[in-house]
Amino acid sequence: MTDPLLSVRDLVSGYGSTRVLQGVNLDVDKGSVVTLIGRNGVGKTTTLRSILGSVKPTSGTVTFDGNDITELSPEKTAQAGIALVPEERRVFPGLTVRENVEIGRIGGRRDIEKPSVDEIIDEFENLARHHESRGANLSGGEQQMLAIARALVSAPDLLMLDEPTEGLAPSIVKQVQRKITELNDEGVTILLVEQNVQVALDAADYVYILDKGQVVHEGPADEVAESEEVLDRYLGVSLAE
């Protein structure tokens, strides 16, 4: 087998003196969708931020495409080809939809062809109508799509999404879910953080369950979906209902 695209080993990380991650291990194979699930506050976002470099890990390594990126700043990590769709979306409220995508295109890798802004916006039917609206004036679902578009326009090798369905109406959740599958079909590698276990399991090839800063269970998505005991113990959910 080939080496994974992203490989996280014994990652310890946190804020100030509080340790949040206590040695996380995970791999993301090229072309796959991997999801990371876990209860509130177990360190999912911190994992993504430590990979990106906006939180500095205390120890452990992050390897991306064969290179050690543990110590890289977020700018450099993004330039290496990792894009983040952050928690709460964080579109630039004063910038127009177009500008939000344009600024995404400035970022990312320098050494590749990137899709044009129009191409990307046209891929999202609910953005195409809003070219000149400001980010602040979009609905939650539109903002989510914009945040994904902003990440995609940099043609990342790895797309990390942090709870992209949070706070969205069920019909919009479906849209987001479809988008993720679509992107994956186009060959984008995805690391997805989700609280919505159904979405997480449906989208994923492989699943990691995080608890108290450690991976407590992992496996192919269909296996995890079967093991009610695991889901109940670490997530407090049962898919049967």
Added chain:
Amino acid sequence: MSVATAVAEQVLNGLVVGMVYVLLAAGLSIIFGVMDVINFAHGELFALGAYFAFAIAGPLGGAGFWVALVVAPLLVGVIGMAIERLTVKRLYGRDPLYHILLTFGLVLIINDLITSVWGKSAQPFPIPAALDQPIALFGFTYSMYNYAIIVIGSVLALGTWLLLSRTQFGMIIRAGSEDREMVRNLGINIDRYYTLTFGFGAALAGVAGIVLGAFQNVSPTMGNAVIIPAFVIVVLGGLGSFRGAVAGGLFVGLVQTLARTYTPFLEGLIVFLLMIVVLVVKPTGLFGTSIGAGEHHDGALLHGAGGGVLSSETRAKLGYAAVGVLVLVPFLAELTGVTYSVTLLEDILIWALFALSLDLVLGYAGLVSLGHTLFYGVGAYASVLTLIHISPSVFVALVVAVVVCAAIAWFVGYLSIRVSGVFFAMITLGFAELFYNAVFKFDFTGGSDGLFGVDVFYGLAGLGIDPGEFEIPLGLFVFDGGIVQYYFLLAMVVGSYLLARRLIRAPFGSVLQAIRESEDRASFIGYDVTAYKRRAFVVSGGLAGLAGGLFAANNGYVAPSFLHWINSGEVIVMTVLGGMGTLYGPMIGAGVFVAAEDILSSYIDQWQLVIGVLFVLFVIFVPRGLVSLPRTVADHPTFGSVVRDQTSVTETEVEQHD
């Protein structure tokens, strides 16, 4: 001249001043919006622009002005970029307070450089001959140069707007002012843009300085004169909003000019009144959408606490020793003939009390009071007025000073503590400037001269000491009125310290500390955070009033300079220099600052420069203040072992807070 043309002329004058403000405020606002930096040195960059142009245009003559108008701002821009790279940059990630401190140090440095190169007095900077004539337009004649200013200002404002709204650079700047971290996450190195932005803002200030310099003259105080109005404009318009800076600049220019002509009494007051009203009604300013990036900064205030290499007993002993020495000083001074040291110590004691008062809000409640001299000045005025009109007793005067200042603090706090952060800083500054400008206006405050030659009686109801007549010879030593004043002062300052310490150790202090550590958690537990902060502010205002009252009583005078914003800056400097969040730190800071100023100023002309440089280094490298030095040394890998062996480092948390 008809009324209409007279008004038209005033409006044009207002636009001229307004344009200068626009150029100044635009840079200030962009720099704040993007980097969270409150740049006090912006006024000095403005002055530098004027002086560079003055130096360039003079020898060239003729077209020199136009050459200068291009070259001087570029030079200022380069200096701005250097300042960002070498100093400002090092402080990103800390609380915006540190940028206030840093740029305050830069004010001292740049200002001193200007006076040492070009002298202290104002110099004429001639308008280019081609523009130095009236021109008839729309039926009345008006200075061509003034039209030129309006044109230059409009062109630059338009250019800036295009730069911000139509270019990639502008887009990144705007995105950065909304969410810096997200711009980084996209893979854009925003720090590079910071440097350019700082340089650009500085260059705009440089242009403003040039056009105003030729309009009036160039003088070393010109930066000082515009910086506060420029802040008002930025706050009025909305922090970080370019549109706000333009609208606010023109508006303030017009209002100031019209007020000068039609309601002279309100000149100098109206702008601050407006700012206070706007902030109370709409804290985000006229065009601001949020309170600015300043509200969700993640940077920490670095407290002095943690100097705990010395055990608390050792520190207490040192405290007793210090008081003991202070008690003996008058005798030693008399014996050695260095009586001037007593005067210096009195100054130090008063500033120490002032710094202590500031620390209660800054270090313990996390509120940056940028206009703390309001209380110092009002306390001084209140006590002098009491001495003149009500009672010659120092006790009555001081009680009045404390009560008046506490009441004002309550009122200001009532208006502003709801929303903290930059808003609070600006509103306190606004009130301080309002009072500063007001005391010039009234007879009962003595106008620009202040009030002099006040008699003070150290007693009550006829029982006590009149320092003018008191004298007891004790052998070699004469125990005179001056010494009585000194001991009184010493007693008041030590008493205030003990009071503050009690307060901080009481439940009230613990709540403040809980708030300082995590406001959310404190309010979650059920404390009324706003009420506690307001109480701390009231106590702080009262103590600052006491400091001002003591100075006035001790020296028998008060003057408008007591209310000047430089005092507010200096007392913040002392507090941080010593180490905020400890009660003794700021007092030590005051001692070091006042003594250094006194000693340096008597040996070197460029003492401001030296203090400025030292201070800048301090802010960058020793942000926790002098009291943190023992710990820093103890933690040092090589020096540390020496200190560690001799002292116990066992005590930690419990002892950090007093």
